[in-house]
Amino acid sequence: MSGDDFREKRAYTRFEVNIPVNYFVHDQSEPVFYGKTNNISPTGLGLLCEQGAEVGQGIILDICLRVPDSQYLKLKGRVVWTSATIDGKYRIGIELEGEKLKPIPILLQVIRSQKGI
Numbered sequence: 001m002s003g004d005d006f007r008e009k010r011a012y013t014r015f016e017v018n019i020p021v022n023y024f025v026h027d028q029s030e031p032v033f034y035g036k037t038n039n040i041s042p043t044g045l046g047l048l049c050e051q052g053a054e055v056g057q058g059i060i061l062d063i064c065l066r067v068p069d070s071q072y073l074k075l076k077g078r079v080v081w082t083s084a085t086i087d088g089k090y091r092i093g094i095e096l097e098g099e100k101l102k103p104i105p106i107l108l109q110v111i112r113s114q115k116g117i
Helices: 103-115
Strands: 020-025 033-041 044-049 058-065 071-084 090-096
Touching (some): 033 103, 044 071
Antiparallel strands (some): 033 044, 044 090
């Protein structure tokens, strides 16, 4: 296989960022699960969490950007892939529904909050 066979096929760049996330399965208000993003893009995000999920499952995400005004983003998406990690956690790929995420402003807010700006 040539190197071209392994080229990234995603439409958008992923940005590596860790943001706390509360989430629950669509049409269920309980239980709420906790995790953190490991990357985001305009149309999806990677999630690292303690609880697994099923491919195709609808997910509601509450993302808290830890900035002075504690901005929350409420997003809907669906699980497109999942895998267990060696330490008993799960990585979940979420495809977002509806309006696209704006990762650059989110990254800037996370950086500012980490630096206390």
